Amino acid sequence: MSHPFSALSPDLVMSAVESIGVWPAGEPFALNSYENRVLMFRDDDGGRWVVKFYRPNRWSNEAIQEEHDFLTELTQAGVSVVAPWRNGQDVSLHEYQQFRFALFPQCIGQAPELDNPAHLFALGEVLGQLHEVAAKKPFQHRGTLLLSEGVTEAEQRVVTSSWLNNHQTRAYQNAVDKIRRQLETVHIPSASMIRTHGDCHLGNILGRDETFTLVDFDDCLMAPAIQDIWMLLPMENPQLWRAQLSEMIEGYEETSPFPHQQMSLIEPLRAYRLIRHAAWLVTRWDDPAFPRAFPWLAESGYWDQHIRQLEQQLLHLGKPLWLA
Numbered sequence: 001m002s003h004p005f006s007a008l009s010p011d012l013v014m015s016a017v018e019s020i021g022v023w024p025a026g027e028p029f030a031l032n033s034y035e036n037r038v039l040m041f042r043d044d045d046g047g048r049w050v051v052k053f054y055r056p057n058r059w060s061n062e063a064i065q066e067e068h069d070f071l072t073e074l075t076q077a078g079v080s081v082v083a084p085w086r087n088g089q090d091v092s093l094h095e096y097q098q099f100r101f102a103l104f105p106q107c108i109g110q111a112p113e114l115d116n117p118a119h120l121f122a123l124g125e126v127l128g129q130l131h132e133v134a135a136k137k138p139f140q141h142r143g144t145l146l147l148s149e150g151v152t153e154a155e156q157r158v159v160t161s162s163w164l165n166n167h168q169t170r171a172y173q174n175a176v177d178k179i180r181r182q183l184e185t186v187h188i189p190s191a192s193m194i195r196t197h198g199d200c201h202l203g204n205i206l207g208r209d210e211t212f213t214l215v216d217f218d219d220c221l222m223a224p225a226i227q228d229i230w231m232l233l234p235m236e237n238p239q240l241w242r243a244q245l246s247e248m249i250e251g252y253e254e255t256s257p258f259p260h261q262q263m264s265l266i267e268p269l270r271a272y273r274l275i276r277h278a279a280w281l282v283t284r285w286d287d288p289a290f291p292r293a294f295p296w297l298a299e300s301g302y303w304d305q306h307i308r309q310l311e312q313q314l315l316h317l318g319k320p321l322w323l324a
Contacts, residue, residue, distance in 0.1 A: 038051070267313070
């Protein structure tokens with residue numbers, strides 16, 4: 001059977017956008033996006049837009065709307081994010097044929113340079129502003145980050161697939177089981193759970209000079225604030241990341257107290273992401289975009305490397321992190 005996104009032709013994209021009263025001046029240009037389909041276009045007045053078609057059957061309408069409302073709330077509070085366009089009836093989530101989609105003003109810029117102290121300060125500042133607003137109320141329809149439960153669910157997706165041979169399956173399960181036992185000892189107080197971006201890496205931050213905007217809140221969820229910080233740190237170089245984090249903290253604390261007590265969560269969160277990312281690739285392999293973008297997943301050597309990576313990460317678990 002063909003993948004649902006195979007029906008998303010340029011003509012359908014144009015018709016969907018026109019159905020909400022926006023008129024593209026030319027054919028949309030596809031951007032790098034795998035979970036959803038994201039395209040850029042100009043309208044008849046020269047305005048730059050990004051249209052995002054949501055992956056069918058992934059999020060409920062309520063969860064998507066909560067993402068949109070969070071972005072609008074952040075924008076109204078002066079946080080640098082990109083909120084979706086709303087029509088005259090205040091609708092931001094639209095439907096055309098079998099697809100749900102949203103329209104966003106295009107954000108132009110580049111990722112911050114992590115060797116630039118001014119960029120690090122500005123990055124910390126926007127994250128502090130984000131979390132100040134995010135802590136005011138919880139999500140009702142988005143997910144919550146659960147370490148051991150999320151690892152178990154991801155493990156099942158991998159071992160029930162046909163990607164690993166028998167030897168790799170045993171080694172993978174052994175590594176994941178040891179990591180899960182470590183994660184079961186990690187306590188994240190419910191009071192520390194706030195609304196977060198959820199996938200805050202350099203690819204989702206755009207800016208110019210010393211002003212940065214957070215984009216792509218598709219994975220927003222309830223999680224500790226450190227979830228939006230640790231992915232920006234070069235963890236393979238402790239001296240460097242401590243210096244960089246020190247600059248970010250200065251900017252962060254312009255608006256919010258930095259969550260120093262959550263530093264011990266960084267290695268558990270790294271382990272969680274390693275396991276979840278591999279499971280995500282396996283689950284999405286029927287989407288033609290994935291074999292094209294990640295051809296190495298089909299090679300046996302990838303899984304040997306992934307298992308070694310999990311075993312190395314296991315060594316880091318339980319080692320407390322501290323600021324230099």
